[in-house]
Amino acid sequence: MQPVSTNLFRTKLGRNVAIAALLALAPLGMSAARAAAAPAPALVTPAWLAANLHTPNLVVVEVYDFDKQKPAYEKAHIPGAVFTGFLSDHWRIPMNGLPFVLPPEATIAKVISGVGISNNSRVILVPAGAEKGDFPATTRIYWTLRIEGMNNVSIMNGGDHAWLANPKDPVATGDVKPAVAHFTPHFNPSLLATRSMVQADLKTHHFQLVDARPAKQYDGTVKPGVDKKAGTIPGAMNMPFSVILTADHEGIMDQAGVDAMMKKAGISATKPTYTFCNTGHLASLDWFALREIAHVPDVKLYSGSMSEWTRDAALPVVKGKSAF
Numbered sequence: 001m002q003p004v005s006t007n008l009f010r011t012k013l014g015r016n017v018a019i020a021a022l023l024a025l026a027p028l029g030m031s032a033a034r035a036a037a038a039p040a041p042a043l044v045t046p047a048w049l050a051a052n053l054h055t056p057n058l059v060v061v062e063v064y065d066f067d068k069q070k071p072a073y074e075k076a077h078i079p080g081a082v083f084t085g086f087l088s089d090h091w092r093i094p095m096n097g098l099p100f101v102l103p104p105e106a107t108i109a110k111v112i113s114g115v116g117i118s119n120n121s122r123v124i125l126v127p128a129g130a131e132k133g134d135f136p137a138t139t140r141i142y143w144t145l146r147i148e149g150m151n152n153v154s155i156m157n158g159g160d161h162a163w164l165a166n167p168k169d170p171v172a173t174g175d176v177k178p179a180v181a182h183f184t185p186h187f188n189p190s191l192l193a194t195r196s197m198v199q200a201d202l203k204t205h206h207f208q209l210v211d212a213r214p215a216k217q218y219d220g221t222v223k224p225g226v227d228k229k230a231g232t233i234p235g236a237m238n239m240p241f242s243v244i245l246t247a248d249h250e251g252i253m254d255q256a257g258v259d260a261m262m263k264k265a266g267i268s269a270t271k272p273t274y275t276f277c278n279t280g281h282l283a284s285l286d287w288f289a290l291r292e293i294a295h296v297p298d299v300k301l302y303s304g305s306m307s308e309w310t311r312d313a314a315l316p317v318v319k320g321k322s323a324f
Contacts, residue, residue, distance in 0.1 A: 039146075039152070040151065040152045040153060041154055042142075042154060042155065042292035042293070043154060043157045043252070043292070043293075044124060044154045044155070044156055046158060046162050046163045046169060049124055050168075050170075053080065057118075057120055058121070058122045058124065059082070059115070059116050059117050059121045059122065059123050059124070059179075059181075060078055060080055060081040060082070060123075060124045061081065061082055061083075061084050061115050061116075061117075061123065061125050061126065061141075062077055062081045062083055062084070062126045062128040063086055063125055063127055063128055063134055063137050063138045063141060064083065064085050064086065064129045065086050065087050065088075065129055065134065066085045066086075066087055066088045067083075067088040067089070068085075068088075069085065069129055070083055070175075072128075072129070073175075074173060074174055075173060076164060076171050077160065077172055077173075077176075078163055078169075078170075078171075078172070079170050079171070079172040080176060081126060081172075081176060082115050082116055082177075082178045083175070083176070084141075086134075086137035086138075086141065089114070089115075090111050091103075091108075091111055091140065091144060092140070092280075097311065098279075098304060098307055098308055099226050099307055100279040100280065100281065100307075101280075101303060101304070102144060102147070102303060105185050105187070108185060109183050109184065109185050112144075112145065112148065112150075112183040112185075113181045113182055113183045114178065115178050116178030116179040116180075117145075117150070117181055117183055118181040118182055118183055119149075119183055119184055121150075121181070122152050123145065123150065123152060124154055124155075124156055125138045125153065125154070125155045126138070126155075126156045126159055126160050126163070127158075127159035127160070127250055128159055128160040134159065134250070135159070135245055135249060135250060135252060135285060136241055136281055136282050136285040137281070138155055138159075139155070139284040139285045139288040140280070140281050142155055142284070142288060143191065143284045143287060143288070146188065146191060147187065147188050147191045147192060148183075148185040148186065148187060148188070149185060149186030150183075155252075157251045157252060158246070158250055158251040159250035159251065160250075161248060162250065162251065190298075190300070191300055191301060192300055192301060192303060193274040193276075193300035193302040194302070194304070195302070195304050195308055195309060195312075197274070197302075198233065198274055198276070202233075202234060202235065202316070205235070207271070207272045207298075208235075208237065208267060208268055208271045209233055209236035209237065209274050209276070210236065210237055210273055210276070210286050210290070211232045211233070211236040211237065211238045211239075211276060211320065212240065212277045212282045212283040212285060212286035213241075213277045213278060213282060213306075214240050214242070215238060215240055215322035215324050217230075217232075217278070218231075218232050218236075218238040218240075218320040219231075219232075219319055219320050219321060219322055220319040220320070224278045224306070224307075226278050227278060227306045227307055227310045228310035228311055228313075229310040230317075230319075231319050231320065232306070232317065232318060232319075232320040233309060233316070233317070236276070236320060237265045237266050238265060238320055238323065238324060239261055239262065239286055239324075240322070241282040241283075241285040241286055243324055244257065244258050244261050244286070244289045245285075252285075252288070252289060252293065253293075254293070255293050255295075258289045258290075258293045258294045259294060262290070264323050264324070265324070266323065267290070267296075268296075269296055270296070270297065271296070271297075272297055272299070272300075273290055273296055273298070273299045273300070274299075274300050274301075275287040275290065275299065275301055275302065276302040276305040276306065276309075277306065278305050278307050279303075279307050280301055280302065280303035280304065280305050283301055283303075283305060284301055287301045
């Protein structure tokens with residue numbers, strides 16, 4: 001049997017088309033050392049970062065939405081932290097008729113290298129921004145790094161708001177030029193769900209579906225512009241991304257808090273899961289909470305989400321009834 005080429009799938013099919021064969025063969029493409037390497041903790045505290053700020057190979061990335069927010073970063077940021085604009089720096093791009101998808105290998109390698117990340121880096125992502133709500137952008141970048149083979153990555157819970165609130169934490173001004181770096185992706189498809197996988201599961205029900213969007217989108221009251229139909233995928237449960245954030249929206253709840261929201265939504269802690277939203281942005285937060293905090297086994301992000309699902313008129317869409 002000939003090995004399946006990752007680049008073939010990425011180039012010809014994007015990463016929103018069925019890759020079941022690649023999923024089966026994924027372990028064959030990983031070195032024993034990389035497969036055995038334990039990932040870094042998903043969350044660290046500001047105190048942890050303060051104690052480890054001068055660790056060799058440490059790359060701290062403050063995540064904003066747009067490059068136009070850079071003046072806020074230059075006014076006050078974590079010493080040594082570099083800036084990235086989630087939407088302006090091409091962490092997601094239009095492709096295959098969809099508004100936001102994971103870029104091809106060569107493109108995402110440039111994006112990751114461009115913020116100073118190499119394969120040997122220890123990465124800390126920091127939710128930042130002039131507005132609340134940058135945590136989902138940060139979890140989407142976290143998912144992107146993980147799916148590209150970077151295990152040594154964490155999010156600083158509480159974001160730069162938590163850092164700046166402590167007068168003992170040092171603060172820098174101005175810009176930080178990212179270090180020259182080279183990142184080689186090692187695509188890990190086990191974190192990705194595709195449309196055909198979700199469609200097949202409507203019959204098998206092996207996975208549970210979790211819709212991360214606000215309740216009014218889930219129940220069909222509001223139709224986002226990127227979707228062709230209002231509503232949700234049949235059988236999906238709703239856990240709006242906002243309910244698992246802290247009150248200031250710059251941090252995420254602990255396991256007890258996430259477990260409580262899962263229970264309210266009807267989500268099992270032991271059943272494999274597909275998370276989705278409109279474009280795979282908000283769903284990355286539910287993916288992170290279920291996989292990294294609640295330790296639900298085998299959580300995959302359906303990155304095409306409703307923007308892809310509703311483009312096929314033959315695929316079913318229903319009105320959900322949210323518990324929130």
